[in-house]
Amino acid sequence: MVKAQRRTWVWWFDQPPERLWPLLADTPRFNEAMGLPKYQVEEIPRPDGTVLRIGSGTAGGFRLEWEEEPFQWIAPHGFTQTRRFRKGPFSTVSPTLKLTPERGGTEVSYTLEAAPSNPLGWLLLRLGFLDKFGTKTEKLVREAAAHAADSKPHPFDYAAPPVDPAVTQRIDGMVAALEESGNGHGLARRLADHLLTAQEVDLLQIRPLALARSWDSSPRPVIELCLGAVKTGLLTLRWNLLCPRCRGAKATAATLDRLPSGAHCPSCNIDYGRDFTRNVELTFQPAPALRPLTEGEYCLAGPMTTPHVHVQQTLEPGEVRSLSVDLPAGWWRLRTLEPGGSVDLDWREPGAASFPLIVADGDTVRAVPQASPGPLSLENRASHPLTLVVERRDWVADALTAHQVTALQAFRDMFSDEVLRPGDEVAIGTVTLMFTDLKGSTALYDRVGDAHAFHMVREHFAVLAKTVREHDGAIVKTIGDAVMAAFADPADAVRAALAIQSAPPEGLAIKMGLHSGACVAVTLNGRLDYFGSTVNLAARLEGLSQGGDIVLSDRLASDPVVSAVISPLHSLVESAELKGFGAPVSFRRLVPDMVNSYTALS
Numbered sequence: 001m002v003k004a005q006r007r008t009w010v011w012w013f014d015q016p017p018e019r020l021w022p023l024l025a026d027t028p029r030f031n032e033a034m035g036l037p038k039y040q041v042e043e044i045p046r047p048d049g050t051v052l053r054i055g056s057g058t059a060g061g062f063r064l065e066w067e068e069e070p071f072q073w074i075a076p077h078g079f080t081q082t083r084r085f086r087k088g089p090f091s092t093v094s095p096t097l098k099l100t101p102e103r104g105g106t107e108v109s110y111t112l113e114a115a116p117s118n119p120l121g122w123l124l125l126r127l128g129f130l131d132k133f134g135t136k137t138e139k140l141v142r143e144a145a146a147h148a149a150d151s152k153p154h155p156f157d158y159a160a161p162p163v164d165p166a167v168t169q170r171i172d173g174m175v176a177a178l179e180e181s182g183n184g185h186g187l188a189r190r191l192a193d194h195l196l197t198a199q200e201v202d203l204l205q206i207r208p209l210a211l212a213r214s215w216d217s218s219p220r221p222v223i224e225l226c227l228g229a230v231k232t233g234l235l236t237l238r239w240n241l242l243c244p245r246c247r248g249a250k251a252t253a254a255t256l257d258r259l260p261s262g263a264h265c266p267s268c269n270i271d272y273g274r275d276f277t278r279n280v281e282l283t284f285q286p287a288p289a290l291r292p293l294t295e296g297e298y299c300l301a302g303p304m305t306t307p308h309v310h311v312q313q314t315l316e317p318g319e320v321r322s323l324s325v326d327l328p329a330g331w332w333r334l335r336t337l338e339p340g341g342s343v344d345l346d347w348r349e350p351g352a353a354s355f356p357l358i359v360a361d362g363d364t365v366r367a368v369p370q371a372s373p374g375p376l377s378l379e380n381r382a383s384h385p386l387t388l389v390v391e392r393r394d395w396v397a398d399a400l401t402a403h404q405v406t407a408l409q410a411f412r413d414m415f416s417d418e419v420l421r422p423g424d425e426v427a428i429g430t431v432t433l434m435f436t437d438l439k440g441s442t443a444l445y446d447r448v449g450d451a452h453a454f455h456m457v458r459e460h461f462a463v464l465a466k467t468v469r470e471h472d473g474a475i476v477k478t479i480g481d482a483v484m485a486a487f488a489d490p491a492d493a494v495r496a497a498l499a500i501q502s503a504p505p506e507g508l509a510i511k512m513g514l515h516s517g518a519c520v521a522v523t524l525n526g527r528l529d530y531f532g533s534t535v536n537l538a539a540r541l542e543g544l545s546q547g548g549d550i551v552l553s554d555r556l557a558s559d560p561v562v563s564a565v566i567s568p569l570h571s572l573v574e575s576a577e578l579k580g581f582g583a584p585v586s587f588r589r590l591v592p593d594m595v596n597s598y599t600a601l602s
Contacts (some may be wrong), residue, residue: 004092004115007130009138013145014105021076023144023155024097024108027302028201033143033156034136038296041068043266048384049339051269053300055083064088070337070387073303074325075310081302089121090114108145110137160197167290171196174232183228183410185221191229195286200293205249206235206284210398220472223400224410226284231414235284239402242279244272245335245342247306249281256402257421267301269339276521277429280402311390312337315380322375327355330392334358334365337387341365344393360386403428404488406521406528409469412476419523431530432493432516432556433538434473436464436500437482439509439547457481460505471496476529482542486530490516491561497550498565498590504548513541515553533580540578541587554586566590 013020024030039057046052053068065087073079078098085091096111112130116122146152171192178188194211195203212222229235239256240249243265251263259280262273274280285293303309315321327347335342341364347355354374356367362382370377380386405411411418420426438457464483465475473487473496487493497512504510519532541551556562557571571588578585 004113005125005130006111006113007134008109008111009134010107010109011138011141011145012102012105012107013148015145015148017076017099017101017106019148020099020106020108020145022304022307023148024099024141025073025075025079025302026155026201026304027071027299028297028305029155029199030140031298032199032201033140033158036298038294038298039064040296041300045266045269049269050384051267051338053267054086055297055300056087057296062088068300070312070314071302072313072387073309073311074313074323075303077325079303085117089116089118089124091117091121108141110134110141112137156199158199161291163196171234171290174229174234178225178228178232178234181228181232183224183231183414185225187215187217187221187225188229188234190215191225192234195234195291201298203286203291203293205238205240207281207398208284208400213398220408220410223405223408227405227410227414230284233287234290236287238283238285240281240283241274242281242399243268243270244279245270246337247308249283256418257424261424261426268337275427275429276402276406277427278401280426281399282402282405283400306391308394309389309391311376312387313378314385314387315378316385317380317383320377320379322377325376327376327390330394333389333391333393334367335389335391336360336362336365337389338362340386343367358388358390360388362386401488402426403431407431407474407486407488408472409465409474412474412527416527419526419528420521422523425520425522425531428519428521428530430490430516431519431534432487432490432514433476433519433530433535434468434485434487434493434497434512434514435482435539435542436485437511437542437545439511456505456508460508460510463505464500467496467499471499477525477527484535484539490556490559491565494550494552494556494562494565501548501550501590509547511542511545511547512549513538513543513545513551514556515541516556516559536580537578537585540580540585544576544578544587544589548591550590552588552590554588557588 037057037059039055042054044052044054054065055068056065058064064085066083066085069082069084071079071081076099080094080096082092082094092115094113098109100107112133114125114130116125140156143152143156147155175188175192178184208223208226209219212219215222226235230237239253239259241251241259241263242248243250245268246265248265248267250265251260253259262271264271310327311323311325313321329348332345332347333342334345340360340362343365345356345367354370354372355376356369357377357379359366359368359379359381378388461478468475468485471492472489473485473492476484476486493514497514501510501512515534515538517534519530519534521528522531537553541553545551557566569590571590573586574589575584575586
């Protein structure tokens with residue numbers, strides 16, 4: 001009986017590794033396109049805190065079971081992985097992908113190694129199992145390269161499942177209803193086609209922000225499209241509670257009031273809590289009646305499952321490994337795949353100095369400065385193997401967090417029943433709150449009469465709500481003539497305030513105060529509301545407004561993006577003693593003339 005057999009295929013493409021890597025390293029998409037079946041995964045915690053991952057499934061009529069070792073990769077240069085089988089014709093199967101810059105393009109090599117575990121495995125290898133697998137792989141690699149070169153619209157020639165004519169007719173009606181609702185934004189048909197023709201890997205977690213980027217669209221219309229599609233029956237929504245280490249969704253609920261306050265991640269073997277700003281994400285799936293999705297995994301943890309991870313390497317005890325990799329400037333997190341410490345690093349000078357040596361001992365991870373420039377170096381000082389991870393902190397860029405979506409007017413209009421359990425509360429890392437009120441509204445009613453004044457106030461509310469929505473905010477509540485609005489982005493809040501004050505309703509003067517900070521979200525009077533000192537200060541600042549001006553807390557005004565927005569307006573710096581606050585509070589005031597100049601500036 002022969003030992004392991006190995007085959008290597010090599011191609012050259014005129015695209016750089018950075019273009020090919022997202023396609024060739026997307027192992028779930030690759031496996032689905034190859035026609036491989038999904039499999040199940042069981043994660044078993046070990047006494048030392050690590051996790052044993054057991055995969056199982058059926059392929060080619062064989063029942064398979066294996067230990068899933070972590071992928072190792074360096075983006076965008078290659079990956080390798082080994083499966084150690086407990087059941088099936090092979091004892092191990094190991095794929096290795098390498099992307100090497102060459103002649104202005106990329107040399108791509110793919111190696112597959114397999115060792116038989118019994119005579120059947122030996123026979124399969126003798127009959128050309130590796131060569132047949134390689135033929136399929138070459139076809140997909142060439143398709144991916146054509147897509148990278150913009151000569152092919154989709155990465156792979158994927159055959160979507162057939163659609164029943166009755167389903168097609170229902171979808172046509174949903175598309176029409178979605179556009180009629182005002183939430184389609186001319187994209188409803190495109191969404192429907194995507195649901196029917198895309199690979200399953202694109203539909204398991206539809207992220208509106210990622211979809212907007214791929215469609216070259218602004219985020220808010222696509223978010224509103226997805227929210228409206230839930231109402232018309234095209235999509236279902238899911239609230240995911242993401243693990244802060246691996247970013248996987250370890251708890252999922254169809255409504256906010258069913259989302260637990262914490263969860264356990266079996267992959268990382270840690271418990272973690274819930275934070276609307278950081279780890280509660282809203283995603284979507286096709287309605288099961290339109291496009292049912294199968295259960296299981298095409299690939300558990302390939303490189304593009306966590307695209308924010310640039311380097312993942314398993315080191316033996318005492319091993320030091322040097323890697324040739326260029327890490328761009330930005331915020332990085334250094335950690336282990338296993339439970340343990342982590343360290344955040346603001347890397348601003350690539351090339352000017354060496355990236356710190358990453359040292360892990362099982363309990364902590366340290367970034368040790370290096371005296372001279374050199375390759376990225378990793379060191380395992382633990383008594384057992386560790387998988388070290390170097391990841392970007394911008395992973396949340398494609399995540400539509402609960403904080404973001406609950407601060408959108410369309411969400412509050414369409415999902416007013418999406419609230420927390422009575423007595424439940426959720427942390428909000430940062431929210432920007434706007435309080436407005438009408439100056440002299442009592443005198444207005446006396447001057448023009450109740451009916452006319454009421455009509456003027458209602459028109460004001462409509463314009464204010466429209467402006468808030470256009471700036472990606474939401475009206476939380478109205479109290480008499482006063483309004484409380486929330487924004488996920490502080491700059492959006494300030495731009496909305498400037499737009500409102502730049503065109504005040506005739507005969508009305510608007511008082512306005514804004515502040516940004518942490519608070520808690522709760523359910524009050526059947527709607528999501530905010531409480532805490534941030535809310536109190538924003539309300540107090542509105543009380544300092546004289547009408548026609550905008551009062552910003554010093555914290556909000558000092559935000560870099562906000563500062564850029566208001567710097568041409570030469571805001572006034574003031575301070576005042578406010579009820580409930582022990583020390584005088586500093587704030588900025590934009591006076592009417594300065595506010596009115598915003599229209600010309602924008």
